[in-house]
Amino acid sequence: MTTLRTEGLSYGTGEGRHLVDAVDLTAADGETVGLVGPNGSGKTTLLRCVYGTLRPTHGRVLLDGDDLATLPVKARAQRIATVPQDGHAGFELTVGQVVAMGRAPHKRFWEADGAADTALVTEALARVGITALEPRTFASLSGGERQRALVARALVQQPSLVVLDEPTNHLDIRYQLEILSLVRELGTTNLLALHDLNLAAYYCDRLYVLKDGRVVASGTPEEVLTAELLGEVYGVAAEVSAHPKTGAPTVVYLPEGPGGRTLLT
Amino acid sequence: MTCRASAPRRPLGYVLVLGGLAALLAVAVLAALALGSVRIPPGQVLDILTGRAEASPFRTIVLDVRLPRVLLGIVVGAGLAVIGTVLQALVRNQLADPFLLGVSSGASTGAVLVIVLGIGASLATTVTIPAAAFAGALLSLLLVYTLARGGGGITTNRLVLAGVAVSYVLSALTSLILVTSARADHLQEVLYWTLGGLGAARWDMLALPAITLVAGTAVLLTLARPLDLLLVGEEGATVLGLDTARFRAAVFVLASLMTGVLVAYSGAIGFVGLMVPHMARMAVGAAHRALLPVVALGGAVFLVLADLAARTLAAPQDIPVGVLTALTGGPFFLWMLRRRPEGAPA
Numbered sequence: 001m002t003t004l005r006t007e008g009l010s011y012g013t014g015e016g017r018h019l020v021d022a023v024d025l026t027a028a029d030g031e032t033v034g035l036v037g038p039n040g041s042g043k044t045t046l047l048r049c050v051y052g053t054l055r056p057t058h059g060r061v062l063l064d065g066d067d068l069a070t071l072p073v074k075a076r077a078q079r080i081a082t083v084p085q086d087g088h089a090g091f092e093l094t095v096g097q098v099v100a101m102g103r104a105p106h107k108r109f110w111e112a113d114g115a116a117d118t119a120l121v122t123e124a125l126a127r128v129g130i131t132a133l134e135p136r137t138f139a140s141l142s143g144g145e146r147q148r149a150l151v152a153r154a155l156v157q158q159p160s161l162v163v164l165d166e167p168t169n170h171l172d173i174r175y176q177l178e179i180l181s182l183v184r185e186l187g188t189t190n191l192l193a194l195h196d197l198n199l200a201a202y203y204c205d206r207l208y209v210l211k212d213g214r215v216v217a218s219g220t221p222e223e224v225l226t227a228e229l230l231g232e233v234y235g236v237a238a239e240v241s242a243h244p245k246t247g248a249p250t251v252v253y254l255p256e257g258p259g260g261r262t263l264l265t
Numbered sequence: 266m267t268c269r270a271s272a273p274r275r276p277l278g279y280v281l282v283l284g285g286l287a288a289l290l291a292v293a294v295l296a297a298l299a300l301g302s303v304r305i306p307p308g309q310v311l312d313i314l315t316g317r318a319e320a321s322p323f324r325t326i327v328l329d330v331r332l333p334r335v336l337l338g339i340v341v342g343a344g345l346a347v348i349g350t351v352l353q354a355l356v357r358n359q360l361a362d363p364f365l366l367g368v369s370s371g372a373s374t375g376a377v378l379v380i381v382l383g384i385g386a387s388l389a390t391t392v393t394i395p396a397a398a399f400a401g402a403l404l405s406l407l408l409v410y411t412l413a414r415g416g417g418g419i420t421t422n423r424l425v426l427a428g429v430a431v432s433y434v435l436s437a438l439t440s441l442i443l444v445t446s447a448r449a450d451h452l453q454e455v456l457y458w459t460l461g462g463l464g465a466a467r468w469d470m471l472a473l474p475a476i477t478l479v480a481g482t483a484v485l486l487t488l489a490r491p492l493d494l495l496l497v498g499e500e501g502a503t504v505l506g507l508d509t510a511r512f513r514a515a516v517f518v519l520a521s522l523m524t525g526v527l528v529a530y531s532g533a534i535g536f537v538g539l540m541v542p543h544m545a546r547m548a549v550g551a552a553h554r555a556l557l558p559v560v561a562l563g564g565a566v567f568l569v570l571a572d573l574a575a576r577t578l579a580a581p582q583d584i585p586v587g588v589l590t591a592l593t594g595g596p597f598f599l600w601m602l603r604r605r606p607e608g609a610p611a
Binding site: 051052053072073074076077078080081082084088091092093094097098101102104105107109110111112157 | 353354357359487488489490491493494496497498500501503504505506507508546550551552554
């Protein structure tokens with residue numbers, strides 16, 4: 001039931017530079033939508049406008065038709081959960097405490113967590129497979145474990161939209177796959193920025209390709225990930241083919257010039 | 266262990282910590298009442314306290330000299346430790362302390378200005394001095410925070426440097442006010458503020474700081490959840506539904522108010538707000554609902570014992586207790602600074 005739409009969304013700096021420029025984006029109910037694009041293409045800025053820590057300079061972000069700019073911070077947090085790029089928690093909070101913070105938007109500030117809240121935390125920890133880590137301090141976790149804990153926090157928040165900024169950053173391949181599988185299984189509408197095009201092709205229903213703050217292509221991974229587009233957006237030569245096992249478009253980058261292996265054929 | 270949680274999770278451990286601290290406080294109070302230039306047997310102190318020794322020659326010493334001082338020590342110690350805890354959450358840095366962040370210096374400058382100018386002299390101890398100290402505390406806290414924050418997040422370096430710089434400027438300002446004021450009798454009064462001491466405690470000085478402590482701590486306990494949220498950073502707290510700008514402003518005012526009132530009565534006693542919260546977090550964790558009561562009790566124990574040492578170590582000299590807390594707190598600060606992992610978030 002949750003649809004995210006941005007209309008002409010722009011975010012500009014004071015000097016008149018547009019980090020995000022007139023972006024129209026839609027994520028339909030239950031869809032996992034990926035943002036890809038080179039560094040500095042505006043992915044993070046766009047996400048921050050969506051989850052509300054940046055105010056768009058033009059345009060609107062609509063969640064089920066409600067303009068996010070008109071929603072109080074707390075009402076927004078009841079509907080949108082955010083998994084940040086590098087989650088950290090000061091002062092040695094435990095994993096259980098960090099995950100339980102997901103209940104905050106649903107509580108009055110003086111209200112303590114009840115049995116139902118505790119049950120949600122326990123369930124979320126089990127779902128992401130870190131039940132045993134609950135008493136550990138968040139700071140002592142590995143990158144993959146932290147990311148799982150933050151996904152658990154997002155679950156506890158019971159949102160309709162989950163926004164993830166490079167959730168696979170700095171993770172080992174195995175954890176990258178696990179986190180993205182987890183995200184797909186949440187059943188929420190998901191919007192995520194991803195670096196790795198092959199992961200994006202495999203895990204996202206649709207992709208938006210950003211360059212210099214603008215959407216240069218959008219559609220299913222098959223439609224979007226073409227050799228021409230990669231050449232145009234990233235300035236690399238690449239070959240895209242459907243993977244024989246997964247069927248997803250698979251990108252292989254082709255080195256140009258000296259220094260690499262000689263190409264066969 | 267969510268907000269109330271340390272309770273369900275570790276009920277016994279948490280109760281033991283609170284009970285142990287309460288027992289320790291009782292012992293510390295008894296010792297502080299019994300020891301000093303005149304030694305009074307503890308049994309007799311108890312008799313005097315319970316009204317069973319009306320004729321005791323030590324009645325006045327216990328009830329009118331030592332007891333108000335011990336009680337002020339409890340209030341100021343608990344208050345400074347609570348303020349330290351809250352400031353640390355606000356700036357997300359365990360090295361914050363009302364003294365180190367220049368808040369106490371700001372309060373002192375405000376107080377001294379009022380003393381020297383003689384504003385509202387008749388109301389001085391009850392209204393004008395605490396109010397001026399509050400204003401000074403709030404201004405200096407805002408200044409340090411703005412300086413430390415400029416251009417991105419708060420780093421430890423910037424926070425400590427901004428605190429030190431603001432403290433220096435304010436101390437210089439205090440000295441300037443002092444030397445340009447004609448009256449010599451101000452000097453001693455002002456020295457008292459800059460060093461921090463409980464020696465001037467009287468019964469009629471206890472009500473305002475005690476009320477401020479109890480009310481302030483009660484309000485902060487209801488704010489335990491948003492205080493916890495601050496620990497994940499500004500952006501993290503925002504996406505969890507906290508209006509960080511408004512909340513931070515409210516807590517700034519509350520912390521300054523508490524600092525101002527306490528400093529007006531005790532002067533700038535440093536490092537209590539640094540050491541006690543750190544040790545309390547090691548015992549019961551960082552969640553504020555469990556932490557604040559432990560911090561308050563721990564601060565009270567700490568300052569009562571420190572003041573006892575200040576009175577007895579060099580007797581009959583009464584060392585300002587701020588000197589002792591700085592002697593222990595300074596090395597503690599350096600130890601904390603050294604054991605911070607490289608690149609830890611401020």
